[in-house]
Amino acid sequence: MAKSRTPVKFDHANNKIILYKWFEEKARYPKNDEYTMLANFIKSFPNYTITVRDDIKTNSKQEHYKGLKYDYMEKYIRRFEPEETREEVLKELEDRKFISQCHSKGHRYPTIKKWFLEKYPEVTTNGMPIITDTPLEKVA
Secondary structure, X not given: OOOOOOOEEEEOOOOEEEEEHHHHHHXXXXXXXXXXXXXXXXXXXXXXXXXXXXXXXXXXXXXXOOOOOHHHHHHHHHHHXXXXXXXXXXXXXXXXXXXXXXXXXXXXXXXXXXXXXXXXXXXXXXXXXXXXXXXXXXXX
């Protein structure tokens, strides 16, 4: 089993076998070890009902920035960074993307996202404007 958390919990007071969703999905197939484990649980506790735990804990206060990808960051910099520093900041973004490749995949994007949001805090307060490829000078 690849997961380290306990895949099954027993609620003896209510006669329940509580499964994590990932375990239940694997237990559907007779060739899997999870199937055999579940069959043994059912044999050991025939009067228990089986329920699937689906209460995933999420942080409702966590801010999500859907669409805040590297491409958007680059367009934002091209659009709102002053011309004098634009190329320097774009180079910094590229350098950060390159350096982040030595990190595990789970830490690459969050590190660059943090840098971007610290550099452009207006994105956190005002939201993400839709950016077209039209130069700023032509919009005004």
